[in-house]
Amino acid sequence: MLTETISGNTVLTPTRIMQTGFAFWSSKVLLSAVNFKLFTLLAHGSKTAEEIRTALDLQQRGLPDFLDALVALNFLYRHGNGSEAKYCNTLESDTYLDKNKATYVGGILEMANNRLFPVWSHLEEALQTGRPQNEGKNGAKPIFETMYSDEKRLEEFIAAMGGIQIGNFIEFARQFNFSGHYTHCDVGGAGANLSIQIALHNPAIQSISWDLPKVEAIAARNIQLNKLGDRVVARSGDFFTDEFPRADVITMGNILHDWDLEQKKLLIQKAYNALPAGGALVVIENVIDDERRENAFGLLMSLNMLVETYGGFDYTAADFTSWAKETGFTQVDIMHLTGPASALIAYK
Incomplete structure (x- = not known):
């Protein structure tokens, strides 16, 4: 929001600026969850944090914050509190982020995490030079030539385009x-x-x-x-x-x-x-x-x-x-x- 009303007075705030400036935090949380196949795991039923940790081979430190951040971002539900709390998918994440469903759109998010996230960190250089910042950087082969020469990456790209x-x-x-x-x-x-x-x-x-x-x-x-x-x-x-x-x-x-x-x-x-x-x-x-x-x-x-x-x-x-x-x-x-x-x- 641009303004807040406090005691009848309109006050300009930096809220929207800060939300946009730190949007990469929430983006990376979602992209990491997709890469871990967390939503696909929870499509089979709700699980505790410990069950998720074991299934995905994660560390304890940071895991509660990671899962509860997904709750706060409305990508997961949590039933209960503490170590016995259970996490499950929302209807939205269950429909679109379970890799076993035909409605899965996570392919483009996998590509966003694996390719676009690091590439976009060089946006300033792209604006200064007008040159791509991916595999084609520094005179390497263009993106499509590189992509089509690697069967695994091609499959990922095709799935991503289909999903989006x-x-x-x-x-x-x-x-x-x-x-x-x-x-x-x-x-x-x-x-x-x-x-x-x-x-x-x-x-x-x-x-x-x-x-x-x-x-x-x-x-x-x-x-x-x-x-x-x-x-x-x-x-x-x-x-x-x-x-x-x-x-x-x-x-x-x-x-x-x-x-x-x-x-x-x-x-x-x-x-x-x-x-x-x-x-x-x-x-x-x-x-x-x-x-x-x-x-x-x-x-x-x-x-x-x-x-x-x-x-x-x-x-x-x-x-x-x-x-x-x-x-x-x-x-x-x-x-x-x-x-x-x-x-x-x-x-x-």
Whole structure:
């Protein structure tokens, strides 16, 4: 809060400044709990601090503070006090942070803890140099080349992207009017999560999840797990060197923001070329509001592109509309999805 009312007088306080300045404390507590798989452990039933300590091989010192901090942050419930107190998941953490549930979103939090937390500590250097602060720092291989060369890290990345977007993919699959459209291609489809949701909610659609060859097996596995092999296929290609598969609707989920302006325009042009008249290009991103005042997450995501990539950035609906119309698209609509995310829909 900016002000407090004391005895009828409004007093300016530094509360919000301090809360934001120390937000990394609460963030690291949550990320550590996810990395320990604490919520997955408690999904099987409530446990005392000692039972948790034994199961996770932790030390006694600091453990009560760690667990009670999660209670105060509303990620855990505690029943009772003292050594006999038992901890259990909240409904929210049980739904989204149990690794054994299909609704698990912790993949992106694992990546935040293991990669982004240390990378973001160099934000000042990124702002001073304009260069990424991750594996690509000091002339090393770019992030995606590094990621795709390590099977374990690639699996983590694919799971993270699927987790952070699943709510948006479901909303888009429900909201978008697919009538008159029969084929779909998700460019940069990763684990085929968007293709799967579109097929589940739109029985007439045939979908292609299209990504680099190393991702194809991961997508194919997810498609089979959802028993959609008759309507969803995984195919491979490079969206910078190959032409896009032709489809009535082409989607890109968190793809455009990875690249610089010239590359963004190239991908939009390729989508235009692969669409029929009346077809649609859909980009799903944390679209920044046109006045650049409200969508803080979208702006922070753009800073994440600064520390992660050589040219990536997030953008407004007005930015995308200008690029799409320059390419030849005639109309652009915006569809709000969940939280800070939206779908920008360009019609040919």
